Amino acid sequence: VNTTDQAFDSEAFRAQGYRVVDALADYLAQARGGSLPVLPWTAPAEQATRFPADFPAEPAGGFDALLREVLAHSTSLHHPHFVGHQVSAPLPLAALCDLTAALLNNGMAVYEMGPAATAMENAVTSWLCGQLGWGTAAGGILTSGGSAGNLTALLAARQAQAGFDVWTAGAQGGPPLCALVSGEAHYSIKRAVQIMGWGKDGAWLVPLDARLRMRADAMPEAFARAEAAGRKPVAVVANACSTATGSYDPLAEVAAFCRERKLWLHVDGAHGAVAALAPKYRHLLKGIEAADSVVWDAHKLMQMPALATAVLYKDGRHAYGAFAQHASYLFTEQQPEAEAHNLGTRTLECTKRMIAFKLYAGLAVLGTRFFADHVTRSFDLARVFAEHIKAAPDFELALEPEANIVCFRHTPRVTLADGRDTGAPSPEALDQLQVKLRTKVNEGGRYYLVQTRLPQGLFLRTTLMNPFTTEAALVALLEVLRVASRT
Ligand SMILES: Cc1ncc(COP(=O)(O)O)c(C=O)c1O
Numbered sequence: 001v002n003t004t005d006q007a008f009d010s011e012a013f014r015a016q017g018y019r020v021v022d023a024l025a026d027y028l029a030q031a032r033g034g035s036l037p038v039l040p041w042t043a044p045a046e047q048a049t050r051f052p053a054d055f056p057a058e059p060a061g062g063f064d065a066l067l068r069e070v071l072a073h074s075t076s077l078h079h080p081h082f083v084g085h086q087v088s089a090p091l092p093l094a095a096l097c098d099l100t101a102a103l104l105n106n107g108m109a110v111y112e113m114g115p116a117a118t119a120m121e122n123a124v125t126s127w128l129c130g131q132l133g134w135g136t137a138a139g140g141i142l143t144s145g146g147s148a149g150n151l152t153a154l155l156a157a158r159q160a161q162a163g164f165d166v167w168t169a170g171a172q173g174g175p176p177l178c179a180l181v182s183g184e185a186h187y188s189i190k191r192a193v194q195i196m197g198w199g200k201d202g203a204w205l206v207p208l209d210a211r212l213r214m215r216a217d218a219m220p221e222a223f224a225r226a227e228a229a230g231r232k233p234v235a236v237v238a239n240a241c242s243t244a245t246g247s248y249d250p251l252a253e254v255a256a257f258c259r260e261r262k263l264w265l266h267v268d269g270a271h272g273a274v275a276a277l278a279p280k281y282r283h284l285l286k287g288i289e290a291a292d293s294v295v296w297d298a299h300k301l302m303q304m305p306a307l308a309t310a311v312l313y314k315d316g317r318h319a320y321g322a323f324a325q326h327a328s329y330l331f332t333e334q335q336p337e338a339e340a341h342n343l344g345t346r347t348l349e350c351t352k353r354m355i356a357f358k359l360y361a362g363l364a365v366l367g368t369r370f371f372a373d374h375v376t377r378s379f380d381l382a383r384v385f386a387e388h389i390k391a392a393p394d395f396e397l398a399l400e401p402e403a404n405i406v407c408f409r410h411t412p413r414v415t416l417a418d419g420r421d422t423g424a425p426s427p428e429a430l431d432q433l434q435v436k437l438r439t440k441v442n443e444g445g446r447y448y449l450v451q452t453r454l455p456q457g458l459f460l461r462t463t464l465m466n467p468f469t470t471e472a473a474l475v476a477l478l479e480v481l482r483v484a485s486r487t
Contacts, residue, residue, distance in 0.1 A: 003059060019064060027071050028092060031078035032468050037445025038079045040072060047073065075448065080468035083477070084448040086243070086271055086405075089466045090305040093365060097358035098305050107351040109344030114354060118341055121356035127363070128296055128310050131276040133289035139316020141346045142309065142355040146270030147188035148348050149295035149309040152322045154179065154192045154235065156293060156313065157264035159321030161234035167324040171197030178204045178226050179235040179266075182214040182249060184242040186268060204231065211399055212245050212454070214238060216253030223261060235264040240285055240294075241272035244452040244461065245398065246382075246405030248272060252287030265290065270297040270309065272403050277368070278375040284402055292318065298359050301375055301404070301465055308355050319346040374467060378404035381464045385474045392478055398459045407452060407459040409434050410481050431458040433485060440484045447477055 006012065030036050042050075050069060076082060078089040106114035108121075121142050129138035143149050157179070158166050164174040171177075177196075181189055181203040193202035204226040207218040219236070226233050236258050238249040251267065258265040267273070267288055273296040275281040276288070288294065291314060298308035313319050323345065344350055363371070382401040389397040389408045398407035410433060414422045425433065434451055438460060441447050452461045460481075464474075 006059065016063065020067065023064075023067055023071065024092075024095070028078060031076045032080070034080050034468075036076050036079060038081050038448040039075050039442055039445055041443040041445060042073065078466065078468065079448075080466060080470065080473050081447040081477070082466050083462040083464060083469060083474075084442075084450045086300045086463045086465065087306065088299055088301070088303045089468070090299075091303045091358075091362055091366075094304050094358035094362055097361050098353075101354035101357050104354065106354050108354065109342070109347075109350045109352070111341040111343075113351075117354035117356055118343060120354075120360035121343060122340075124356050124359045124363070125310055125312060129312050129314075129316075132273070132285075132291075132294060132312065133276075134312075134314050137315050137317075138313060139319060139340075140310055140312035141319060141343055142352075142359075143307075143311055143347050144309065144349060144352065144355075145299075145307040146186070146268070146295055146297045146309050147191065149270065149297075149311045150186070150188045150237075150266075150268055151192035151195060152311045152346075152348055153266050153293035153295055153313075154189075154196065154237075156318045156322040157235040157266055158196060159324055160292075160318055161264050163232075165324070167321075175232040176202075176230060177234050178202045178231040179237050180204050180206050180219060180222050180226065180233055180263070181237045182206060182239050182242065183208055184212050184214075184239060184244060184247065185237055186239075186243045186270065189237050189268060201226075201229065201231065203237075204233065206236075211402075212242060212247045214249040214254065216250050216257055219254070219257045233261070233263060235266055237266045237268060238291075239272075240267050240269040240275075240288060241403045241405070243271065244405075244454065245407055246272065246401055246403030246463075247399070248275075248284045248402050250287070251285060251291070255287045255290035259290070264292045267291040267294045269294050271300050271405075274301040274371075274375050275379070275403070277372040278379070279372070280376050281379050281403075289314075301378060302359065302362070302371055303374060303467075304358050304362065307353075308359055322346060323348070374465075377467070378465050381469065381471065381474075382406050384471050385462070385464065388471075388475055388478065394482065395478060398454055398456065404464045405461065406464065407454060407461045409457070409459045410437060410485055412482070412485055427457055434458045434460055437481050437484050440487075441477075441480060444484075446480060449477075 106117050108114040108117055111118050125140040162174055162177055177198055183205045190203045206214045206222045209215050223233055238251055238254045241248045255265055273294055275284045294312045296310045298304040299306040382404045385406050386397050386401050389395045394412045396409050396411045438451050450461045452459055
């Protein structure tokens with residue numbers, strides 16, 4: 001048999017595939033049951049020695065062993081003690097969709113390169129638009145992550161609002177532009193603004209309230225200052241919710257300001273737009289229906305594997321402004337709207353994954369309530385954890401959680417050997433303690449949590465989106481942190 005026949009042999013694939021699914025199913029059972037380390041910590045240089053670049057010229061086999069190595073040395077997101085970054089413990093069903101998408105490799109730029117995927121993408125994006133309260137004029141696309149999504153939406157905003165054709169004339173073809181942005185915006189917003197050539201002040205910061213939400217009452221002054229500095233504000237970017245603390249900006253008030261000043265409102269809902277699905281928490285998004293664009297990550301609270309992001313527009317035609325460019329070998333010369341089925345006119349990607357399949361399958365097979373319940377449970381659990389933190393005299397809660405993100409720090413008083421109490425540690429010592437705790441706990445493999453700097457200092461940060469994380473596991477985390485602080 002020649003090597004190509006071997007590599008594409010369908011029976012070999014079947015046999016290998018069964019072994020892979022067996023290995024993944026075992027992994028899932030162990031991860032869910034918490035019998036693996038959350039993070040099998042190894043220093044980067046040592047890890048590199050496990051995966052050397054000494055590739056053989058001839059087929060060498062060994063995939064099963066390689067898969068075992070990958071599973072043993074990867075972070076376990078299904079572990080109930082994974083409470084770190086905002087990345088989902090993905091649905092096994094969605095993983096199977098991704099496997100299918102990888103084999104079919106329908107590239108999606110044009111309808112002919114992904115007929116089923118295009119139909120599913122249009123269905124999923126219009127369903128998401130409906131969840132935001134938008135009508136039939138709304139529409140959107142799926143793209144590779146919230147960062148790409150924010151750039152896409154801001155490009156559309158720029159084209160709609162600049163007053164000149166920036167796509168053709170370039171960033172210097174008119175007055176310097178800016179967006180009014182929360183200081184708590186995800187870094188991808190500032191990055192997008194700078195990619196667009198607006199410079200650092202292109203993200204003009206609006207002051208925050210004590211809960212780290214953008215102050216709508218401070219927007220007129222921010223607008224005036226930006227104008228006085230020679231900028232033309234064209235958009236506002238609001239968080240729903242913020243990355244660090246899960247704070248929801250007051251969208252209704254922000255939207256009223258945007259309406260008054262004729263500004264584009266972009267809501268970065270990468271993490272928290274999903275609250276639209278949960279009746280108990282929908283109120284956090286009050287006003288989102290007035291947004292012009294919303295980014296919504298399904299690889300966060302919708303339990304999809306990365307990457308799966310929706311960029312949604314209240315008026316779907318704006319999607320064509322983001323990349324106002326024609327590639328005639330791909331698209332015919334008709335009006336772009338006449339080519340709604342060719343998604344590549346509206347995305348950063350040309351070739352892209354069949355992102356919609358997993359999301360469509362999840363909604364179609366598991367039903368929509370499944371996703372709503374996951375949001376409710378995650379947000380509820382954050383409130384329960386916050387109560388435990390508040391009840392513990394040696395822990396401090398940074399903010400009452402609005403979403404499923406809880407920031408807190410350990411604040412033990414130090415008792416000396418002679419019994420004297422030295423009082424609260426200095427701010428520097430407190431910061432150092434949190435760094436020490438996070439490093440110790442993560443490298444020990446029992447929990448995985450992260451940290452964030454807030455105005456009061458450095459805080460430990462947990463995002464509760466793993467469906468197997470329990471209240472008891474969070475109470476135990478506090479005890480693990482206490483023990484770590486003493487050793
Ligand atoms: C509010 C917000 N926006 C954007 C992003 C970036 O999303 P992604 O990681 O999908 O690029 C994040 C995520 O981590 C986020 O929390």
